[in-house]
Amino acid sequence: MTTWIFRRLIQAIFVVLAMTVIVFVGVHVIGDPLEMLISPQADAVERARAIALLGLDKPLWQQYVYFLWGAVHFDLGRSFVFNEPALQLIAQRLPATMELAVTAVLMSVLIGIPLGLYAGLRPDSFSGRSIMAGSILGFSLPTFWVGLMLIMVFAVQLGWLPSTGRGQTRELFGIEWSFLTRDGLAHLVMPAFNLALGNIALVLRLTRAGVRENLSMDYVKFARAKGLSPARVVFVHVLKNILIPIVTVVGLEFGSVIAFAVVTESIFAWPGMGKLIVDSINVLDRPVIVAYLMVIVFLFVFINLAVDLLYTVLDPRVRLESRE
Amino acid sequence: MSGATPALVREESPFRRFCREFSASPLAVGGLMVCALIVLAALLAPWISPQNPYDLAQLDIMDGRLPPGSTSAGGLTYWLGTDDQGRDMLSGIIYGLRISLIVGVGSAAVAFVVGSTLGLTAAYLGGKTETLIMRLVDLQLSFPAILVALMILAFLGKGVGNVMLALIIVGWGGYARTARGAALVERRREYMEAAECLALPRWRLIFRHLLPNCLPPLIVIGTIQVARAITLEATLSFLGLGVPITEPSLGLLIANGYQYMLSGKYWISFYPGIALLVTVVAINLVGDQLRDVLNPRLKR
Numbered sequence: 001m002t003t004w005i006f007r008r009l010i011q012a013i014f015v016v017l018a019m020t021v022i023v024f025v026g027v028h029v030i031g032d033p034l035e036m037l038i039s040p041q042a043d044a045v046e047r048a049r050a051i052a053l054l055g056l057d058k059p060l061w062q063q064y065v066y067f068l069w070g071a072v073h074f075d076l077g078r079s080f081v082f083n084e085p086a087l088q089l090i091a092q093r094l095p096a097t098m099e100l101a102v103t104a105v106l107m108s109v110l111i112g113i114p115l116g117l118y119a120g121l122r123p124d125s126f127s128g129r130s131i132m133a134g135s136i137l138g139f140s141l142p143t144f145w146v147g148l149m150l151i152m153v154f155a156v157q158l159g160w161l162p163s164t165g166r167g168q169t170r171e172l173f174g175i176e177w178s179f180l181t182r183d184g185l186a187h188l189v190m191p192a193f194n195l196a197l198g199n200i201a202l203v204l205r206l207t208r209a210g211v212r213e214n215l216s217m218d219y220v221k222f223a224r225a226k227g228l229s230p231a232r233v234v235f236v237h238v239l240k241n242i243l244i245p246i247v248t249v250v251g252l253e254f255g256s257v258i259a260f261a262v263v264t265e266s267i268f269a270w271p272g273m274g275k276l277i278v279d280s281i282n283v284l285d286r287p288v289i290v291a292y293l294m295v296i297v298f299l300f301v302f303i304n305l306a307v308d309l310l311y312t313v314l315d316p317r318v319r320l321e322s323r324e
Numbered sequence: 325m326s327g328a329t330p331a332l333v334r335e336e337s338p339f340r341r342f343c344r345e346f347s348a349s350p351l352a353v354g355g356l357m358v359c360a361l362i363v364l365a366a367l368l369a370p371w372i373s374p375q376n377p378y379d380l381a382q383l384d385i386m387d388g389r390l391p392p393g394s395t396s397a398g399g400l401t402y403w404l405g406t407d408d409q410g411r412d413m414l415s416g417i418i419y420g421l422r423i424s425l426i427v428g429v430g431s432a433a434v435a436f437v438v439g440s441t442l443g444l445t446a447a448y449l450g451g452k453t454e455t456l457i458m459r460l461v462d463l464q465l466s467f468p469a470i471l472v473a474l475m476i477l478a479f480l481g482k483g484v485g486n487v488m489l490a491l492i493i494v495g496w497g498g499y500a501r502t503a504r505g506a507a508l509v510e511r512r513r514e515y516m517e518a519a520e521c522l523a524l525p526r527w528r529l530i531f532r533h534l535l536p537n538c539l540p541p542l543i544v545i546g547t548i549q550v551a552r553a554i555t556l557e558a559t560l561s562f563l564g565l566g567v568p569i570t571e572p573s574l575g576l577l578i579a580n581g582y583q584y585m586l587s588g589k590y591w592i593s594f595y596p597g598i599a600l601l602v603t604v605v606a607i608n609l610v611g612d613q614l615r616d617v618l619n620p621r622l623k624r
Contacts, residue, residue, distance in 0.1 A: 018463060026479040140605045142555050144562045145578060145597040152590050163586065256468035263470070266563055267582075278563050281478045289478045300467060 008308055012301045019297040023290060024067050071294060077287030081280070086291035090273050094295075096166060097272030099177060100264065101257045103192040105250060108199035113246070115200075116207025117234065123212065131204065138201030143260060147194040147267040154190060161190050164269035191268040195261060199253055206249060210242030244314050251307035255300045345617045355609030362603055366422040373415035374400055378570075392591050405591040407580055413591060416577055417599045423573040424600070427484065428554035431491035435553075436546050438492065439499025444530050444538065446500070447507035457500065464497040469556055477565045487566045491553045502545050506538035513537075540618035547611035551604045558600055574600045 058066075070076060076086050119131040155163035166187055177184070214220060215238065223233045262274035269275070273292060280288040336344070347353050365372065392405040392413075404413035446457040464472065476490040510516065511534060519533045558575030560566035562582075567573050572580070574596045581592025 015463070015466075023475075026475070136608075137605075140551075140601065140608055142558055142597070142600055142604070144559055144575075145593075145600065148578065148582060148585060148593050148597065152585055152594075156586055156590075256470075259468040259471040262474065263559055263563065277474065278565070281474065281565055286478075293475055293478075296471060297467075304466070 004312075005309070008305060012305050015301050016297060020068060020071065020294070021064070023293050023297075024064050027286065027290060076291040076294060079280075079285050079288045081283055081285045081288075086287040087295070089276065089288060090291050090295050093271060093273040093276050095177070096270060097258060097261050097265070097274055100188070100192055100195060100261055100270060100272060101254065103188055104195035104257050104261075105199065105254055107192055107196040108203050108253075109246075109250060111196070112200045112203025113207050116204040117211060117239075119204065120208040120211025120215075121234065123208075132208070135201040135204050138197050138204075141197070143194065143198065144263045144267055146197060147191070147264060150190050150194055151267070162187050163190075166271060191264050191270050194267070195257060195264045198260075199250070199257065202249065202253065203246060206246050207242060210245065211238060214238045214241050244311075247314060248307060248311055251303065251310060255303045258299060259296070342617060346613055349613050349616075352609050352613030355606040355613075358602060358606035359610060362421060362606065363425065365418055366425050369418045369422050373412075373418040375412045375415045377411045377415045377419050391589075392595075404595045405589075407577070407592050408584065413577075413595055416572065417574070417596050420572055420574045420577050420596060421599060421603070423484075423567060423571050424554050424557060424575070424603070427488055427491070427557045427567070427573065428550050431488040431557075432495060432546060432550040432553045434488070435492045435495035435549065436499055436542065439496035440503040440535065440538070440542055442496070443500035443503025443505075444507050444534055447504040448511060448526075448530050448534065454504075458504065461497040461500045464493070465501070469494040469552070470559065473556060473560060474565065477560065482565055482568060484567050484571060487557055487560060490560070491556060494556065495549050495553060498545055498549060499542060502541050503538055506541050507534055510534055510537045544611060544615045544618055547607060547614055551607040551611065554600070554607075555604055574603075 074087050078084060079086050079089055082089055115131050119128040122128040151163045154161045162183075166184060211234075220233060220238065223237050224230075228237075258274075261270075261272060262278060264270065265272045265274035266278050273295070277289065277292045279285075280292070346356075370376070395401050400412070404417070406412055407416060442457050446454040472494050473487075473490040476493060477486060480486045480489070515537075516529070516533060519529055524533075557566055557573060558578070561573050561575030562579045564579065567576055569576065577596035578593045578600070581589070581594070581596070584592050
């Protein structure tokens with residue numbers, strides 16, 4: 001087990017390194033690093049100083065080492081627009097994005113699993129079929145357009161929910177959170193649902209397929225023969241078995257939820273790091289872009305690693321295999 | 325149906341059987357018809373749209389943001405309303421479809437060629453080449469498409485060409501993985517052995533013998549990739565990172581209407597969105613049915 005974790009860690013480090021190479025090549029070879037890393041307003045003296053400071057007169061491999069050195073010391077340059085360290089800017093906006101992403105994932109589980117259970121237990125009923133048809137829409141609808149329609153219906157026409165922003169926040173552990181106030185919650189619901197929509201459909205379909213497959217298995221027959229109540233059979237025995245693939249997929253999807261938050265945050269003006277990156281790309285604030293990419297790569301590798309570990313905890317078979 | 329028994333029943337050609345199986349689902353046939361209509365509308369845009377949305381002489385700024393069904397001073401009826409420039413939305417959508425389709429289909433086609441070639445090569449050559457190609461695929465597929473596309477556009481800047489390049493880089497991995505999977509099975513077949521015995525050149529073995537037999541799953545992936553590419557392009561354009569304002573795709577049209585949404589002028593965003601939705605759903609319906617028909621595991 002320990003060797004397995006160790007091997008996974010080394011793999012993860014390699015992926016991070018590979019991505020730093022790609023980002024580095026993207027900034028320094030494909031684009032003009034001068035243009036990317038020095039503010040366009042800089043004069044000739046400043047440019048010369050910046051070239052020396054950034055080591056752009058050095059050979060490429062040495063520049064890469066500088067870049068890595070900066071990265072491990074949490075120094076990825078300063079934003080042109082805010083004139084603050086780029087990583088600090090990202091870190092300030094990270095909690096808002098995390099709040100949105102975690103709420104969206106919770107929503108997809110809390111809505112997806114019950115609907116999937118229902119559709120799996122009554123596959124031929126009208127509501128079961130409607131749920132499945134609805135899930136196809138959940139896949140096909142473009143996220144950003146759904147977001148607009150949600151605003152149009154719930155904010156403009158019905159006036160039930162606020163359309164943009166985070167609302168009132170309250171501090172907890174030194175960070176501002178929206179979900180602790182009523183106003184904040186009202187602001188959180190729509191963007192989170194928008195972000196969750198695709199995953200609700202995914203979880204729903206996984207649950208339904210799992211229920212259908214497991215219901216015909218021997219252990220279910222045995223549990224029924226033992227005289228257990230149908231509720232216990234479904235909620236304790238079947239649910240436990242179908243949770244394994246769901247946890248994996250939800251865990252892996254957490255990364256893409258964070259990535260898709262870029263779209264949702266732009267629509268609902270949610271002040272997270274996704275909105276920051278879109279704004280930064282639009283004004284070519286390159287240090288922030290690089291910092292965002294590095295943070296995201298790190299998050300992704302971490303999530304994949306965490307899901308793998310969780311998998312071994314949930315499914316004893318994986319653990320046994322890795323021990324051999 | 326050959327040899328001893330005379331041809332009482334004529335054997336169905338593979339293409340005919342494919343058509344029969346495909347048309348078993350009315351939903352898929354409907355989807356195919358909608359797809360055909362959309363392609364036709366995009367091709368014939370200059371002839372069927374009520375006005376040329378790029379010809380500034382035809383636009384009247386006084387007609388800006390009119391609701392659907394309004395009539396212009398010149399007697400033209402704006403069935404879907406007008407945008408802030410006084411542009412007829414229906415014409416805008418038809419021309420927008422054109423750009424969305426060109427970008428979506430074009431990038432999916434290039435990704436198809438690149439991905440299949442690399443996948444087949446990986447499966448056929450094996451060894452280090454295979455490891456290298458498949459590791460690249462793993463790396464690309466482990467990050468969500470939108471993120472990879474954002475990264476590429478952040479480095480290269482906006483524009484139709486860069487968006488297409490981003491969509492190709494996002495899309496090739498899926499084809500490569502599928503092509504390799506299919507080719508690994510096919511290359512052990514007898515016809516491949518026979519072709520190898522003829523000492524045919526390698527490219528010929530791969531492209532004339534291996535490729536045609538790996539096509540069915542690739543076609544399925546291809547249809548779904550077109551829908552994905554169209555959605556992704558719309559998303560990028562909506563964020564203002566995609567096509568330029570001079571060549572508005574559906575996504576950009578939706579983005580233009582966004583600011584008027586809050587004041588209740590829904591049609592500027594709503595109708596392009598419906599057009600996008602119908603296109604994507606129709607392509608997905610066709611793709612779903614293709615998967616069922618072309619999947620050998622479901623064959624009786």
